[in-house]
Amino acid sequence: MERLSGLDSTFLYLETPSQLLHVCGLIVLDVSTVPGGYNFPAFKTELTARVRSMPGFRRKLFDSALNLDHPAWVEDTQFDIDRHVHRVAVPAPGGRAELADLCGHIASQQMDRTIPLWEMWVIEGLDDGSVAIMSKMHHANVDGVTGASMMAQLCGLTPDAPRPEPDPDQPQLGRANTLDLAVGGLIGFAGRPLKMAKVLPSGVALLPRWIRRARRGEAMPAPFTAPRTSLNGAITGHRNIAYSQLDLGKVKLVKDAFGVKVNDVVMATVAGALRRYLADRDELPDSSLVAMVPVSVHDTSDRPGTNQISGMFTQLGTQIADPVERLNETNVHNTMVKSHNASLGASLLQDWSQFAAPAAFGGAMRVYSNLKLAEHHPVVHNLVVSNVPGPPVPLYFLGARISAMYPLGPIFHGAGLNVTVMSMDGKLNVGLVSCRELAPQLWDLADAFGPALEELVKVARAKTRKRTRAANPK
Amino acid sequence: MERLSGLDSTFLYLETPSQLLHVCGLIVLDVSTVPGGYNFPAFKTELTARVRSMPGFRRKLFDSALNLDHPAWVEDTQFDIDRHVHRVAVPAPGGRAELADLCGHIASQQMDRTIPLWEMWVIEGLDDGSVAIMSKMHHANVDGVTGASMMAQLCGLTPDAPRPEPDPDQPQLGRANTLDLAVGGLIGFAGRPLKMAKVLPSGVALLPRWIRRARRGEAMPAPFTAPRTSLNGAITGHRNIAYSQLDLGKVKLVKDAFGVKVNDVVMATVAGALRRYLADRDELPDSSLVAMVPVSVHDTSDRPGTNQISGMFTQLGTQIADPVERLNETNVHNTMVKSHNASLGASLLQDWSQFAAPAAFGGAMRVYSNLKLAEHHPVVHNLVVSNVPGPPVPLYFLGARISAMYPLGPIFHGAGLNVTVMSMDGKLNVGLVSCRELAPQLWDLADAFGPALEELVKVARAKTRKRTRAANPK
Structure with missing residues (x-):
């Protein structure tokens, strides 16, 4: 037990x-x-x-x-x-x-x-x-x-x-x-007040520090500042899924051309696809969508349990039309957010949730859900985006070669879309889950991933050609 | 509302x-x-x-x-x-x-x-x-x-x-x-004590009357007297189904030969199939299995609500090897049970359940389920058997002719099998549902229905032939 x-x-x-x-x-x-x-x-x-x-x-x-x-x-x-x-x-x-x-x-x-x-x-x-x-x-x-x-x-x-x-x-x-x-x-229950007393000060002290960083422009976007889109409302239990498979070689070509990380290219592609999807619906917001990005703390947390995750908020740059500008912005932003997130402490989410009480949490969630409160307060974040690195070689599942593996994560009230990306065997597999009522045409979004990556590949190729020509003038 | x-x-x-x-x-x-x-x-x-x-x-x-x-x-x-x-x-x-x-x-x-x-x-x-x-x-x-x-x-x-x-x-x-x-x-809640006071005396008065009838041999079998079989235990949420389609003409042939009702032939066939299934597993009890038979009170109850049902307990005669003897026993027993059930009052189940409290009922059921209490008290009934008359003509579902319609009812702790029979368009459709852990080989039971009916058809044909020969001596 x-x-x-x-x-x-x-x-x-x-x-x-x-x-x-x-x-x-x-x-x-x-x-x-x-x-x-x-x-x-x-x-x-x-x-x-x-x-x-x-x-x-x-x-x-x-x-x-x-x-x-x-x-x-x-x-x-x-x-x-x-x-x-x-x-x-x-x-x-x-x-x-x-x-x-x-x-x-x-x-x-x-x-x-x-x-x-x-x-x-x-x-x-x-x-x-x-x-x-x-x-x-x-x-x-x-x-x-x-x-x-x-x-x-x-x-x-x-x-x-x-x-x-x-x-x-x-x-x-x-x-x-x-x-x-x-x-x-x-x-365990009797010991809670003592343990809570230990966690409470660090949690409360977070807020002024977060605000100080935000003033210096070094903070993650604060929650509740995301623009509202059709993806953001109370969700039903009705899920739909869609998926897309991209060439990892092309992602790496972009990465090398612009000196960024694979994760930056992935995030810029997600942003590009969302831009197209929302623009086609005439609802592209002027400010950036905010993604909640789960972060594994398996290496840095000493807390028990299966879930070794923390989350960080990141701006996707969906308001930026130029793909290269968006990519660079993402790179700068991701580096900053990671440093801010590290300052919050890897085990923050784990420590806080240790005090979750079944009845209070469950009851509150049912009330939140029944009253559709997610539709009445500002949007915390627009979607969940997760990027999981997989093996770079072919993998066999009970003898059968895996030709694609699309991860499909959960969605939450207020943010009815989850995009999880997994690299494997030279491919980038993109799995999309949404609440069907909020995004009935999810394939439109999935099909926007290919063009969003091609847009980056095109400028990357042009840049590489220019560089090669400069290095080998005829 | x-x-x-x-x-x-x-x-x-x-x-x-x-x-x-x-x-x-x-x-x-x-x-x-x-x-x-x-x-x-x-x-x-x-x-x-x-x-x-x-x-x-x-x-x-x-x-x-x-x-x-x-x-x-x-x-x-x-x-x-x-x-x-x-x-x-x-x-x-x-x-x-x-x-x-x-x-x-x-x-x-x-x-x-x-x-x-x-x-x-x-x-x-x-x-x-x-x-x-x-x-x-x-x-x-x-x-x-x-x-x-x-x-x-x-x-x-x-x-x-x-x-x-x-x-x-x-x-x-x-x-x-x-x-x-x-x-x-x-x-509604405030009025409960008053309404309960009205229902209570008739409910309490039932028991001595039931016992008096039982002494005269005119009662339904009392609950908790059924033999325990492999079908009787705590159930899991795992369902399996099987089905069988019989010729309604053959059922009527048996009915006419022995002067009984269609329902008697159906019950005797269910009993015959169960006999084979249990005997093949070396667990045929010496005493009869007890079936809970839902009874519609749509015509006799004046209470509100969708569920207009009551239930009666009936002995299936599974201990009787001779099919004709079993059929006759069923006929006599069914007539007696119906008269006893009528004396209980059509709205009994509805009146009692009107006082069911969500928390108490739900909590008690969870405790009952978690502790597997169904395995520790005597068996209330062995299975649910229901016989629903359907239309005698072909029916079309959105333009498509229905070739079979198998009703599949719920099962309860302590009785992991539901047999529901429905006549339609010259066929008798038998739908079986069980808890897969209690009856993993449910098709064995479904496949026993054909032979169980044939057994009755064989003696019915012999009897009809004898009668015809007697009427037309050469």
């Missing part, structure tokens, strides 16, 4: 039927590489064998009415793969529209909290013979880094990579024990 | 992630009859037009923290068909196993209570070119009779039946009003 951290539990408390806090991933598989060919029963058998040796796939929530602290993880002694792996197909003609529609339905369903918090929907019937997997994990169970590492454990660098050996040192979670949970919860 | 009845609300309060209280239906459509041929967009457009004129498809729940009584129905002013109608396909080869698996997944997902409580999953990719519809409605929104009537309104007697005219006298539900709900709730 292992108690959840405050931040991990917060993803349970803040969940409502509209604000679903699972993370999904759409993996497209080239099954022609599977030794012996693909068939579902063999696929499930192989998956079962691997999942058995991975505790993150077998732990479930345990709580009791007497527990005053956060719930705990326990081993699911009745673990049954058939409750997690489902087989389905896309209707004809089996193209991207049908696939995205089906995945939208899957992403809109709440998860069953009485079993381990993951699902995989194996999707057949695609027009190009691929098989897709829509994976679904609760955010209480994974963050970006641990989720990627769980998926990585299911993958190999060759089609016939052997199963990972079960780790003999792996800690055993053990069974549920109501008394242990209640007594431990009482002790 | 219209307040839910106690019985309707009880289906909300008693729902947990394991005890899902929606009712499903699997409809198989011969789309070759659709004028102009089947295509999904046209199908959805037609469905949307019909649903617009039917209030049961557009009402959603409304509640507030200040409301002390049951929640209310309000018009969903943001009604969006895309949150209710989903398109999906079965994987290859598209047979009954793949279809049932997919429908099991759909039945295992909790419904979103923030929108009208129905879903239709249009399922393509079936090997015989049929299209299937898995419909899902919450029991708070429909009972057997109203559910059937809602589906019937979507159907016609010809492929090109016109859309039903919207009823101008149809009452308008109106919008949500927190104050009205709170004040009305306070009045």
Whole structure:
């Protein structure tokens, strides 16, 4: 039995039927590489064998009415793969529209909290013979880094990579024990005022420091200053998804030409795509959209729990028409924001959420949700943008080469769009999730990513040619 | 705004992630009859037009923290068909196993209570070119009779039946009003002791009367006297389904040969199938299985609400090997049970549940579910058996001839099987739902229905032949 951290539990408390806090991933598989060919029963058998040796796939929530602290993880002694792996197909003609529609339905369903918090929907019937997997994990169970590492454990660098050996040192979670949970919860609860007293001063001291930095022009944009767009309102539980695959070589060409980072090019491309999407709708704001960017603190935080994340606010420069100017602005801004964020302390979000109380948090969230308060206060941030580096080499999922892996993150009231980008095997995979009511034409946005990158590639090529000509004059 | 009845609300309060209280239906459509041929967009457009004129498809729940009584129905002013109608396909080869698996997944997902409580999953990719519809409605929104009537309104007697005219006298539900709900709730709550005082004596007086009848051998089996089988335990949220289609002509042949009712033949067939299934597992009990049979009181109750049902307990005679003896026993028993049930009063269940308190009922159900209490007390009943008469003629669903309609009812802790039978167009459709952990081989039971009926047909034919020979001696 292992108690959840405050931040991990917060993803349970803040969940409502509209604000679903699972993370999904759409993996497209080239099954022609599977030794012996693909068939579902063999696929499930192989998956079962691997999942058995991975505790993150077998732990479930345990709580009791007497527990005053956060719930705990326990081993699911009745673990049954058939409750997690489902087989389905896309209707004809089996193209991207049908696939995205089906995945939208899957992403809109709440998860069953009485079993381990993951699902995989194996999707057949695609027009190009691929098989897709829509994976679904609760955010209480994974963050970006641990989720990627769980998926990585299911993958190999060759089609016939052997199963990972079960780790003999792996800690055993053990069974549920109501008394242990209640007594431990009482002790944790009683210690809260003391611990809160330690965290409170640093949190309160933040604000004047933030304001001082903002005056010097060195701060992240303060929350509640983002412009309102059609993406910003109360969300429903209805999700739609879309995606785009870009050439990582082109991203690197731009990076080299302008001496910036891959992340700067990614952010400038996101901004360029959003510019097009909003301009086509006659609603491009004069001021920049503000993105919330989750930051992994796996290396810098000493706090327990699965979710080792913090967030920073960043301006996307969507108001800047010139792509190079936007890219440079992004580079300068990203460097500044990172330094400001570091000054806030890696464990800030974790420390604060440790005090989250199930009833108060959940109740407040339901009221917030029911009254659609997100539509009545200024916009905190416009969207979530996340950039996750993946492996630069081909990866095989149970023998099938992964031709694309689109991460699909959660959305929150007030910000109905999540853009998560993942590099892998020479490609940049862009996964988009939105509330269908706020962005019914999400493919328009996905399809704006290609032109947004090309715009940068064009000027980068021109610059490189000029430079080459200057270095080798005829 | 219209307040839910106690019985309707009880289906909300008693729902947990394991005890899902929606009712499903699997409809198989011969789309070759659709004028102009089947295509999904046209199908959805037609469905949307019909649903617009039917209030049961557009009402959603409304509640507030200040409301002390049951929640209310309000018009969903943001009604969006895309949150209710989903398109999906079965994987290859598209047979009954793949279809049932997919429908099991759909039945295992909790419904979103923030929108009208129905879903239709249009399922393509079936090997015989049929299209299937898995419909899902919450029991708070429909009972057997109203559910059937809602589906019937979507159907016609010809492929090109016109859309039903919207009823101008149809009452308008109106919008949500927190104050009205709170004040009305306070009045209802304050009046409870008085109303309870009226119901209490008749409820308490029941028991001695029940016991007196039992002594005379004229009572329904008392609850808690059923034998325990593998079907009886705490259920999970994992559903599987199976089905069987029988020839109604054969049922009538048996009915006529033995001078019993269609319902008696149906119950004797259910019993025969259960006998085979349990005997094959070496667990056929010496005493009869007890079925809970929902009874419609639409004609006899004057109470408000959608759910106009009561329930009766009946012995299936599963311990009787001889099919004719079992049939006769069923006939005698059914007549007796109906008379006992009538003496209990049609509105008993409705009156009692009017006092159900959300917190107490929901909390008690969670404790019951978490502690798996269903495994520790005697079995109340072994399964739910329901027999719903449908139309004797062909029916067309948006132009497509319905070739089968399998009703799939809810299951409860302690009784992990629901068998619902529906006659239609010369066929008897048998829909089975179980908790997958309690009955993983549900097709074995479904496949026992054919032989169970044949057993009765064989003796009926022999009897008819003998009678004919006696009447026409050579």
